[in-house]
Amino acid sequence: xxxxxxxxxxxxxxxxxxxxxxxxxxxxxxxxxxxxxxxxxxxxxxxxxxxxxxxxxxxxxxxxxxxxxxxxxxxxxxxxxxxxxxxxxxxxxxxxxxxxxxxxxxxxxxxxxxxxxxxxxxxxxxxxxxxxxxxxxxxxxxxxxxxxxxxxxxxxxxxxxxxxxxxxxxxxxxxxxxxxxxxxxxxxxxxxxxxxxxxxxxxxxxxxxxxxxxxxxxxxxxxxxxxxxxxxxxxxxxxxxxxxxxxxxxxxxxxxxxxxxxxxxxxxxxxxxxxxxxxxxxxxxxxxxxxxxxxxxxxxxxxxxxxxxxxxxxxxxxxxxxxxxxxxxxxxxxxxxxxxxxxxxxxxxxxxxxxxxxxxxxxxxxxxxxxxxxxxxxxxxxxxxxxxxxxxxxxxxxxxxxxxxxxxxxxxxxxxxxxxxxxxxxxxxxxxxxxxxxxxxxxxxxxxxxxxxxxxxxxxxxxxxxxxxxxxxxxxxxxxxxxxxxxxxxxxxxxxxxxxxxxxxxxxxxxxxxxxxxxxxxxxxxxxxxxxxxxxxxxxxxxxxxxxxxxxxxxxxxxxxxxxxxxxxxxxxxxxxxxxxxxxxxxxxxxxxxxxxxxxxxxxxxxxxxxxxxxxxxxxxxxxxxxxxxxxxxxxxxxxxxxxxxxxxxxxxxxxxxxxxxxxxxxxxxxxxxxxxxxxxxxxxxxxxxxxxxxxxxxxxxxxxxxxxxxxxxxxxxxxxxxxxxxxxxxxxxxxxxxxxxxxxxxxxxxxxxxxxxxxxxxxxxxxxxxxxxxxxxxxxxxxxxxxxxxxxxxxxxxxxxxxxxxxxxxxx
Numbered sequence: 001x002x003x004x005x006x007x008x009x010x011x012x013x014x015x016x017x018x019x020x021x022x023x024x025x026x027x028x029x030x031x032x033x034x035x036x037x038x039x040x041x042x043x044x045x046x047x048x049x050x051x052x053x054x055x056x057x058x059x060x061x062x063x064x065x066x067x068x069x070x071x072x073x074x075x076x077x078x079x080x081x082x083x084x085x086x087x088x089x090x091x092x093x094x095x096x097x098x099x100x101x102x103x104x105x106x107x108x109x110x111x112x113x114x115x116x117x118x119x120x121x122x123x124x125x126x127x128x129x130x131x132x133x134x135x136x137x138x139x140x141x142x143x144x145x146x147x148x149x150x151x152x153x154x155x156x157x158x159x160x161x162x163x164x165x166x167x168x169x170x171x172x173x174x175x176x177x178x179x180x181x182x183x184x185x186x187x188x189x190x191x192x193x194x195x196x197x198x199x200x201x202x203x204x205x206x207x208x209x210x211x212x213x214x215x216x217x218x219x220x221x222x223x224x225x226x227x228x229x230x231x232x233x234x235x236x237x238x239x240x241x242x243x244x245x246x247x248x249x250x251x252x253x254x255x256x257x258x259x260x261x262x263x264x265x266x267x268x269x270x271x272x273x274x275x276x277x278x279x280x281x282x283x284x285x286x287x288x289x290x291x292x293x294x295x296x297x298x299x300x301x302x303x304x305x306x307x308x309x310x311x312x313x314x315x316x317x318x319x320x321x322x323x324x325x326x327x328x329x330x331x332x333x334x335x336x337x338x339x340x341x342x343x344x345x346x347x348x349x350x351x352x353x354x355x356x357x358x359x360x361x362x363x364x365x366x367x368x369x370x371x372x373x374x375x376x377x378x379x380x381x382x383x384x385x386x387x388x389x390x391x392x393x394x395x396x397x398x399x400x401x402x403x404x405x406x407x408x409x410x411x412x413x414x415x416x417x418x419x420x421x422x423x424x425x426x427x428x429x430x431x432x433x434x435x436x437x438x439x440x441x442x443x444x445x446x447x448x449x450x451x452x453x454x455x456x457x458x459x460x461x462x463x464x465x466x467x468x469x470x471x472x473x474x475x476x477x478x479x480x481x482x483x484x485x486x487x488x489x490x491x492x493x494x495x496x497x498x499x500x501x502x503x504x505x506x507x508x509x510x511x512x513x514x515x516x517x518x519x520x521x522x523x524x525x526x527x528x529x530x531x532x533x534x535x536x537x538x539x540x541x542x543x544x545x546x547x548x549x550x551x552x553x554x555x556x557x558x559x560x561x562x563x564x565x566x567x568x569x570x571x572x573x574x575x576x577x578x579x580x581x582x583x584x585x586x587x588x589x590x591x592x593x594x595x596x597x598x599x600x601x602x603x604x605x606x607x608x609x610x611x612x613x614x615x616x617x618x619x620x621x622x623x624x625x626x627x628x629x630x631x632x633x634x635x636x637x638x639x640x641x642x643x644x645x646x647x648x649x650x651x652x653x654x655x656x657x658x659x660x661x662x663x664x665x666x667x668x669x670x671x672x673x674x675x676x677x678x679x680x681x682x683x684x685x686x687x688x689x690x691x692x693x694x695x696x697x698x699x700x701x702x703x704x705x706x707x708x709x710x711x712x713x714x715x716x717x718x719x720x721x722x723x724x725x726x727x728x729x730x731x732x733x734x735x736x737x738x739x740x741x742x743x744x745x746x747x748x749x750x751x752x753x754x755x756x757x758x759x760x761x762x763x764x765x766x767x768x769x770x771x772x773x774x775x776x777x778x779x780x781x782x783x784x785x786x787x788x789x790x791x792x793x794x795x796x797x798x799x800x801x802x803x804x805x806x807x808x809x810x811x812x813x
Contacts (some may be wrong), residue, residue, distance in 0.1 A: 004082070033478070052127035055082065059107040063114035071111025079104065124256045148233075148254030151240075152179075152206055159249060168231050168254050170224035194222040196296060206250045209237035213247060219257065223409065230410060232261035259804065265297045266419050274426050283434035287317035287427060296320040298419070300410075301328070301405035304427075305345045306391070312346055316401070320407060331377050335370060345400040348388045352397040354421065356387040361437045382406040387417055389424045393432050401427060471799040474494050474709035478716065500798060518780050519561040519647060523672060526556040526565075526590055526597055533569030534588075548573075552590040556597045557672040560648045568644050571637040572601040572665050580605030580662075596650075596669040602664040608656035617642040617653055645669070695812040698739035699723040700730040700756065701749055702773065710743065710774075710799070717805060727751035727759070734760055739769060740812055745796075746775040746786075754789040761790070768813040774799065 013257070055078035063071030079100060148165030152158055161177045170189045171177040180188065183279070191199040205216040217236040234255040237245040273290045287304045294302040301319040302401060305312050314332065319325050324405035345557045348355055360383050369375035373789055384405045391399035401424045405412065473496050530552045558565070569588075576586045580603050587602040608616060617638050645652045650669040656662065697719045701707035713724045722737045724730035734742070742760060757771045770793075773786040778796035786794040793807055 018434045029074075037527075055103060056106050056110055059110050060114055063111040064118045067118065068111060068115035072108070075104065075107035075111060078107065091641055146256065148252075148256075149253045150254070151249055152252070153249050154210060154247065156206075164256075165254055167221060168233055168256055169224075170222070170229065188224070190223045190225060192223065194219055196221060198550045205235045206252050209239050209250050213239055215239075219261075230258065230408075262415070264707070266415075268306045269293060269298055270419070270422060270426070271358075273423055283393050283431045284315055286430060286434075290423070290427065291316045292318040294318065294403060296408065297417075300406045300408050301404050303345070303402045304327075304391075304399060305349065305402070307349060307397075308724050312349060312399075321659055327377065327380060331381070333377035335374050335377075338454045345388050345402050345699075348390050348400040348402075349397050352390050352392060354387070354389045354417060356412055356417050358385055358413060358606040360384060360386060363530075370480075384409050385412040387412045389417070389420045391424050391428050391431065393428055397426075441786075468703075471703065471705040471709045473629050474706070474713055474801070477801050478709065478712055493667045497799070517564070517644070517647060519564060521559055521561060524558050524562055524565065525554055525555045526558055526599060526669075527552045529560075529562060529565045529581070530569055530588060530590070530599070532562070532566040533573060534565065536570040537573035537577065540574055542582075544577050544580070546577055546580065546583045547583070547585045548588070549585065550588045552588060552599070556590055556592060558597055558648075559672055560669065562646035564644050565648070568641050569599065569601070569665060571641050572667070575637055575665075576601055576605060576663075579603070592671055593668070596668045596672055599667045599669075600664055601667075602662065604662045607659045608654065608658050608663050608717065613654060613656065617652070641665075641667075693809070693812065694720060695741055695808065696720045696737060696739045697722075698730065698734060698737065700725070700727075700742065700748065700753075701745040702726060703745070710712075713801060713804075714808075718807070719808070727756040730756055731759055731763070734766060734769075735763055738765065741770040741772065741808060743774045746773055746777065746782075754785070757789060757791060772807065772811070 038295050058078060059071050059074045062074035066074075082100070082103070121682045139515045144358045145162070146164055148168045149160070149162045150158055150165045151160040158180070163174060166172070166174045166177045169177060191204070193199045193203075194443065199220060205218050205220075207215045215236065215238040217234065219234050222231045222233055234257050235252060236255075237250050237252040240249045240251055242248040272293055276286055276293065291302045291304055295318045300321075301324065303317040304315045306315050307313075317325060317328060319328065343355060343357075365378045365383065366375055368379055369382050371491050386402070386404040388402040390397045390398050391401060394535070401420060403412070403416070403420060440734065457754050472492070476492055476496070491504055530550060532550065534550065538548075573586065573588070580586075583605045587601070588599070590597065590599040594597075648669055650667060652665060652667050655664045655666070697714050699707050699711045699714065699721060700723070701710070702725050707723045707725060714721045722733055722739065727748055728746075730742075742757075744753040744756055748756060751759075753773060753775070760769055760771070761767050771791045772793045772795060773791045774797065775782065776797045778794075783794045792811055795804065795807070
């Protein structure tokens, strides 16, 4: 037990038992004998003494050691002994009785008083013993608790302390703590507040409690500079008062919460680091933020090194003292780590093994220096403890995460190594995700570039294919106008139109996959849409001598794009016509089903194998049992159907009983309620007659054949036609011929069609000329650009001559 020296008991050595009544009588009897002998001696030698003079002493001893009864018994015995030995004749009760009476009064008085005093003493001693035993138990309990307890007087001197207090405050023993004065205590340990700021002595909880007379509680850090040992401690101080109510001391409880604090700091750090690591795909910036988070709770300085292009690069570094970062950078610059050097981040990266030095010896630091200046820099860093863990991905070490302590004098242990390892694992995941993301981004960018290249290629392919197709179709039309139909002309026309459809399908797929299809939504009657689709598919149906049965009642209203929905139905009809032997039957039915409109296209063709049903709407998919590969196409028609139907908020499905059993496609679209709109009349036009109002038309195309044939067709229609093959020639021709309408190829040499159009309208008197773009580029963006350039219409090669005739009439009306 550790406390001030204890006072000894008044009745002898500690633990000596108090006398009983019997012992008191024994002491009294012995005293009586001795006193009687003394009295008898004096009686025979020196005359008769005063009777009973010495007997009160025996009574006193008997009453003190034996109590009231022993004192009274002794009094009686003393009277008898005196009468026997000191009175002559013996037992003469009739002589002078005054001395006996006085003795009896004195003896009884002494007995009563002494017995009471002795009894009170015995009770006091018993209480003292009980108190001492309780105090001993209390000291044993206090020494056994983990919390520290210190009692100090108003001057700050320690009056009491237990083992826990000595350990927390960095003293080797309790006695050393009790002997320590204030100045010695200040040298023994340092105190910091919750933010690791030095705490002034006057702000200590004990002094505050004495000053304010209220209990004070704070969480403080006690650091022992000699060992670097740290204890986070909850300190609770409460004043103690004297009998007058004045504070005369203070009791302080010290609870070590170091482990809890470390767990909280580590857990909070890991949580914040994980949040930072998951918040960005820029792992370099993220790791730099994580390194800063580690200071000062985890380390005085932290760094991360990564292997980039075969070199170890210090990605980020942080220090509790920003001024020291320049010192670290200077050290790395002037004394870079050499490959193969034992220890350090490079060694961790090379070996893939963690390193930890709990206590860096000064001798080791000096031995690592290559010259006195290097040694000076290393000493300035003042490294105390160090650990470094590898950053490994799939067995390959890509970097190292390093922590060190210096100013704080903390020492790293296994828990710190486990924390660093856990952080490294999370950092590796973040780095890997970031790298995968970057790779995906690069792959996506490459795919987008490839996709753009594909789109540009398809657009160019369409343009280049349409350019030669345009004059071919125009020539066929002229031959039909001049010489009448023939089998050979029909074959050429049919095959060219097939090539045109293939080009259109390719461009449609490109637009759909890029989400570039713009729908012009309006209220439509499905019967009208079906009529347009039948007109589009009829050439192939007639060619293969199929029978078409259409049952689409008027009044089935949908909201959609008339051109695109007609394309959907036409593709289904073409698909049925291609994959069925000649003379087959195709059925088209439509009806309302709840809130939807269903259109079904049924054929008696080759059917679809069960394993092909899930893939029938994929691009470039065709049934291998196709009867006629000449009409097989590219396998894009049904993919276009599915995409266009989905854009209208509908769905398409297919059903087939198997190979040879035919197939049925069902398009389901959201239905509308209401009256039927009036049918839209298609413009009449033919190549067989002349227009009623001839106009001056200029054709500009760098393809001589295309320009010549288109000019011939327009002339056959009755128009006054002039032609040019480039921009400068067109400007000269326009100034001379004053055309009312110009058909301009966009891809002209010298200057493109857009520039030519602007310059034509700049010619005096031609400000109102109608401009028509004639080009192989037919995507929506191309049409928008023509419109923005001021063109009145946009025609895609090869030109439908009926549409051309109607357009000329409309623009020059």
